[in-house]
Amino acid sequence: QExxxxxxxxxxxxxxxxxxxxxxxxxxxxxxxxxxHQQPRCRTxxxxxxxxxxxxxxxxxxxxxAGARGLSKEDVGSVQQLVSVPVAGAALLxxxxxxxxxxxxxxxxxxxxxxxxxxxxxLVARSQPxxxxxxxxxxxxxxxxxGSQRAEVAHACLGAMVxxxxxxxxxxxxxxxxxxxxxxADPSLVRHLAIQVLxxxxxxxxxxxAHWLLRHIVRSGLRRGRDMHQGTRNALLLQxxxxxxxxxxxxxxxxGTLRFEPKELQLLNExxxxxx
Numbered sequence: 001q002e003x004x005x006x007x008x009x010x011x012x013x014x015x016x017x018x019x020x021x022x023x024x025x026x027x028x029x030x031x032x033x034x035x036x037h038q039q040p041r042c043r044t045x046x047x048x049x050x051x052x053x054x055x056x057x058x059x060x061x062x063x064x065x066a067g068a069r070g071l072s073k074e075d076v077g078s079v080q081q082l083v084s085v086p087v088a089g090a091a092l093l094x095x096x097x098x099x100x101x102x103x104x105x106x107x108x109x110x111x112x113x114x115x116x117x118x119x120x121x122x123l124v125a126r127s128q129p130x131x132x133x134x135x136x137x138x139x140x141x142x143x144x145x146x147g148s149q150r151a152e153v154a155h156a157c158l159g160a161m162v163x164x165x166x167x168x169x170x171x172x173x174x175x176x177x178x179x180x181x182x183x184x185a186d187p188s189l190v191r192h193l194a195i196q197v198l199x200x201x202x203x204x205x206x207x208x209x210a211h212w213l214l215r216h217i218v219r220s221g222l223r224r225g226r227d228m229h230q231g232t233r234n235a236l237l238l239q240x241x242x243x244x245x246x247x248x249x250x251x252x253x254x255x256g257t258l259r260f261e262p263k264e265l266q267l268l269n270e271x272x273x274x275x276x
Contacts, residue, residue, distance in 0.1 A: 051085070055082060055091075056087070056091055058088065059082070059091045059095060060095070062078075062120070063095040066113045067099070067112075068113075071116045076119065079123055083124050083127045084127055089124040093124060093135065096121065096138065099117070100117060100145065101142065103147070106145065106153060114156060115156060121135050122135070122167075125164060125168045125170070129168070133170075133173055135168075136161070136164060136170055136173045136174055140177040144184070148189065158196060159196060163200075166201060190217075190219070191220045193216075194216055197213060198213075199233075203241075205245075207248055210241075210244065210245050210248060214260075215264075218263060218267060241271070242268040246268055246272075
């Protein structure tokens with residue numbers, strides 16, 4: 001499962017170069033606009049309506065291009081400006097849900113636009129924090145719709161979930177969505193998510209988060225030998241996680257909120273033994 005390459009790479013890479021190109025409008029500070037101190041002209045109602053209509057037309061164009069030929073770097077820069085308009089961000093999520101929320105979309109066609117759709121969803125989440133819950137809902141809907149038809153697509157979608165936790169601070173929203181999705185999900189996908197969470201989110205963890213993740217790991221049936229071997233990345237991550245959990249349970253300041261079931265405690269101790 002390690003080292004995935006291809007069209008699913010780099011879903012989080014736009015925080016660097018691409019995000020800096022079009023986000024924040026930092027270039028206007030201290031420049032020519034600042035020297036003249038011009039007051040922005042108040043727009044009329046008709047101008048605001050025209051701006052909204054133009055934004056919605058652009059949403060349809062972006063969605064169509066993502067679904068047909070794919071998006072270029074230049075397109076991504078334009079989309080970042082587009083989704084700075086809240087109604088455009090919401091409309092783009094709705095447009096993508098029409099495809100991502102349909103089971104047939106993940107059939108023989110293999111969801112060809114999914115990589116671009118996930119990039120767009122993350123752009124909306126970063127540009128419009130008030131729409132983060134809608135982005136989480138979109139990803140949950142996609143995961144439930146695709147089931148286990150396309151593991152590589154599901155992995156990309158789960159990777160976007162982890163990005164939302166790390167980059168958009170949507171920890172509680174994603175935890176709730178995963179709780180619902182995992183009830184019917186393929187256990188191998190839950191195991192994949194758990195490892196990706198450990199890769200992206202380092203200790204210290206809150207007791208609530210640690211126990212949430214441990215519960216899903218136990219229910220997913222992660223086993224030594226199949227999912228982890230001594231010295232591998234997975235084994236080291238699980239060892240670190242086990243040490244963190246057991247330390248919190250022994251800490252008088254936090255131990256009162258972290259209690260383990262016998263099976264959970266057995267698994268934590270097993271991970272520690274694997275590393276020795």
